[in-house]
Amino acid sequence: MGTGPAWRAGAGRLLAGAALLTTVALLPWLSRIDPALTVLRARSGEQDPTPEALAAIRERLGLDDGPLALLGRWLGGLPRGDAGTSWVSGEPVLPQVTAALGVSLTLLTGALAVTLATAAAVCARTVFLGSRRRMRYGRAGGGAALVAALPKFMLASILVTVGGVWLRWFPSGGWEEPASMVLPSLALGLPSGAMIGGLLDQALPAAFHEPWARTWHVVGFPPGHVARHAVRRALPAVLPQLLPTLVGLVGGAVAVEKIFNIPGLGRVVLDAAVAQDLPVLQTGTLVLIMLGTAAGLLLGALRRSLLGPALRDGALPALHRPPLAVKRSLRYAAGFCAVALLLLVAAGLAKDPLHVDTAARLLPPSAEHPLGTDSLGRDLLARLGHGALRTTAVAAVVTVAGVAAGLLLGMLPRVSAGLTDVASTLPAVLAGMLVAGLAGPSVLGAALAVCLVGWTPYAAQVSALLEQERASEHIAASIGLGAGRLHLLRRHLLPALGPALLRNALLRLPTTVLVLASLGFLGLGEQPPTPEWGRLLSENQAYAELAPWTVLGPAAALALLAVLAVTGAALGREVRAGRGERALVRARRISSASAA
């Protein structure tokens, strides 16, 4: 890699960061919500918004100078280590943001440890069998999908109730001692680890299938040795996912920060965004941009060092998944999920999801209400059933749009590398505020906002896979045979990307549903009382302990959907593989017949 692309990628990062910061600085002017009013409200809940009070604030903050002058002043202070003073509190911003960043990074370390451990546990079986060449069946990763589908805030609620309140093993919240880290790290790390592990687990069989692994086995290398190198072979393609999956949590784990009362960066940024406290918001965004860029560069370097010189020399064999049979139990699992979901929807559609009956509040499951009722006495089965189609449709559309955008940007890594890193750490709520400001509250707003930030995992994945794929020998051979760019893309690159990308998208589906619902407070998405799975989870969150069925039902539905998606995809793959094999057999037959 010469200096040219590196320089260009650096400029791309700078440009993306600058554009983002400018947008943030313009936020109050774009949203047309008077910052004087939001600042007044943040300072004092009951103060009358009289014109005099608003004028006093406006003058004090110099709002009439316009956004660009304000941004210039803030930028001017940065080289001196002065990030301005908070509009709300009047205190210097930098100490506040650095303290929050310290907390968030410490939490991130804990979450990373849990993520790695979880990912290792998810892959353990494949590594064990693969390194001993005893892998006969392909795994769909339903278990991993199940854990990855767990809403982080629900996991956090369960952990704090059991570990903090009932057993009192850990503090129930706060950030006072290393023990405070344990529960939040678990809540953040378990689903992330299942996600990363689920991706790695699917990449590993291809590594074990490579000729060297067979040779080493025959030669009698210990399984551990083979396993280490297989992981090293499969890891580079998954590594970039750590950025949106884990580092993105620094700004995006507000729900978990709230439940554990952790003074992290996510809450600082959210509060500043709601109050339109620009100096804090800009500094927070800048820190997130720098964090994303640093993490992106670090992960990139790590990836390259794992791949070694083969990447540069174009001598990287492509990883291709061996055809593995699928266990019958997988078919049963997929069938069970499909039937359960269909039953759920069919039974739910027959009932009224909106009927409020305050006398039937928080009833446990019974014959009349098979999944119980919520805090307003509405039937949860009905709400789940009626919400199913809308929820899955919106999530699917958002995912498809995200994958398409990620594919497009991932194919242009020179343009998008910086943008991907920068956008990976951007909380969805910032995109939500932007959309709400520009287009006003709307049903489609939430989908649009999630699309704005949701493409990053796919772009990171596509660019990593493409880089590896392009460096592989068969591409060089195709080019040698005169293949054009379009042909390469259609016949070699895209087919190689497909399965991994699909799996990533399916694993992220439940998260998408939850993120969509988390923007409701901005007036984005369907307004209540419309049933929608993400909303069902968030509106019943407070009742999780008193009436567990109010959250277990929606969470189970989400998990069923996730498991169905990945097992379905695995079965589909087998069908396709089977068709391919049959075609191969047919071709051989024809060729032998013609030879005869």
Place this chain on the structure above:
Amino acid sequence: MRPTVRGILIALALPPLLAGCFPASGSDTAAGGPKRLRVALAVPPAQALSPYSNDATVLSKLSVAEGLTALDRHGAVQPALARSWTRTGATTWTFDLRKASFHDGTEVTAEAVVNALGHASAAEPKPRVLSDVTLTAKAEDADTVTITTKNPDPMMPMRLASPALGILSAKAYGQDGTVSPVGTGTGAFEIKKLAGKTTASLDRFDGYWGGRAKAPGIDVSWIPDGVARANALRSGDVDIAEWIPTSQAKLLDEKTRHEVPSVRTDSLILNTGDGIFSDAGLRAAARAAVDGSALVGSVFGGYADAAQGLFGPAVPWAAAHRAAVAGRATAATTGQVQAQTKDKTVRLATYTNRSELPEAATVLQQQLEKAGFKVKQDVREYTQMEADLLAGRYDALVFSRVTLLDTGDAVAYLASDFASGGAYNIARLEDAAVDKAIAAAAEEGDMAKRQQKIMAAEAEILRTDAVVPLVHEKVVQGVADGVEGVLLDPRERSLIGTGTHIG
């Protein structure tokens, strides 16, 4: 095996490294002695505990700062830093100060009081309590202060009880307009350290004029999330947790929940300015359709009282003076409602900041739909919709409002919310009879008569059906078993006093 050894070494090195990432824990308690109180408060400091912001109530809740006067449980004025006072003219009051000292060791003198009140009147924007009055304070001698107002102000002693007018020592007031109560108050507890928006540490102030507090100190943590606050109390991490959400109250041990009627009233505000509810008959139909008592047992889990009017049981004099509402418009029947609102939809707004409100809105939607209205909800975070609310872009709003603001006087609330041109007049009410009734109450100096006139104004406002009171909220304060002397105040101005301690 080398990697394993390295791993173990790293694992051993991690905990001390991590410990550096956490703040040093609070002051240690001497073994065997009385214990420090651990308190979880709900609203994190907005302006580093400046008395001119929301944070003012924290200063009075924790007995850090005091005004010249104070209000007792029933809302009557009591002496605080002023021993006594007299009204010496229509616009002048004379206050006689007691011997007291600030936490920094300086004496509370007339000069210090004049300085503090001067800073409060000069603050930009003005504190809420001074928004409708201009006062000048003057030191007569070392312990006498006269306060002069531009217009006669019968409420002056009540006004001075506001936490926003707490008297801090000269050191508290910075050049740039910031105010810091750290080590500058006069109350029973002194703030030693304020760590951002998360924790504060307070020690007992031994020189307090009202006697030494029983508890040696207070460790405050701010926990904005209601579930997290309840968890902190249940896990034993704190001794007192304020504002337990109604959804969590049932999880607390019965001995630890203490309910207090609050001066907060939740109501349905109807936009009289334009839209569907500019029609009095439709407003009356909505009023007749809406039943707030259905919310008490459900949404509020029993922690509320069905509305009796704008002022609930936490305002002790309200029930005795309540006037009957007369002259209301006749409610449109369901058929009439359907005919008149044919293709119009009621835009029903509420906000997510108080978790009960969206639930209440859903119940009200069903009630309104039964009466023939078509309803669509708009639920957002409060700051995301306040500008729209003030501009009248809604037909109805489920609103939660403190009816006795910092003056402790109800007129300020009525004037800002229901008088023509009021700053918070979301109902866009412009009614001559209402304006007249509010003005009459504002001018009245005699307390009993003032209360009567306030209730007469309430009846006038309710007559217009611009507001349909739903419930009077109750606050659930969580107090661990064994903690004694917690002050349960309907105005939420006091919480910990000299007598609060762990028994």
